[in-house]
Amino acid sequence: MKCAPALLLLLALPLRASELQLSVIANNVTHEEVWRVVQAAARRAGVTVVARMVPAERALALANSGVTDGDAGRIEGLDKQYPNLVRVPEPVFYYAAYAFAYNRLEVNAGWESLRGHAICIRRGIKLFESRTEGMPRQVLDDEGSILRMLRNGGCEVALLEPNNLAVKEEMAARPPLFQLRPPLEVAPLYIYLHKSHADLVPSFAEALKQMRRDGAIQNVPSD
Incomplete structure (x- = not known):
């Protein structure tokens, strides 16, 4: 057929x-x-x-x-x-991971530069969780919570998205939030x-x- x-x-x-x-x-x-x-x-x-x-x-x-x-x-x-x-x-x-702070900290040593500083990171971002394991850190749900913690002195350094609107606004405020360079890692x-x-x-x-x-x-x- x-x-x-x-x-x-x-x-x-x-x-x-x-x-x-x-x-x-x-x-x-x-x-x-x-x-x-x-x-x-x-x-x-x-x-x-x-x-x-x-x-x-x-x-x-x-x-x-x-x-x-x-x-x-x-x-x-x-x-x-x-x-x-x-x-x-x-x-x-390829993701460039940046640290942010209200002081111009030196980060030329990459992730090791964060050792000894209190850090804020976003929950579930595995790059941040993995690289800061064993360091003093606060794990929060979003950038807004991280920025509030950073402003209030709950941490000295935060790992944030540079293009996040709230982060950009904080960088333009007084005192400004600094994007620390170079990136900690390009992953x-x-x-x-x-x-x-x-x-x-x-x-x-x-x-x-x-x-x-x-x-x-x-x-x-x-x-």
């Missing part, structure tokens, strides 16, 4: 497009940028992605449990703590997928490599 041409065409098409719901850190300027790159890479990989904006700590828990299909924009090594996640080996973003961030979608890892990696080769990763348009 011969199939009609229309039926042959239908059989050649996928039954449905792959669609992934990825955890993305809510109210975080960096992860808004990361998400634009993820979307562009997904289009090249032939995958539809949608964002689920959630708090940083919860984002990883949801992805590891399979409630979401992965997490976008995280440091290397989290698959040890979250064993159901598989890292796409090509970076999606590659990665997409993690739940292990049930491990077959998509090579497609995402190749898409990101292509974008890096042709320069598209530097010129992802804003929405």
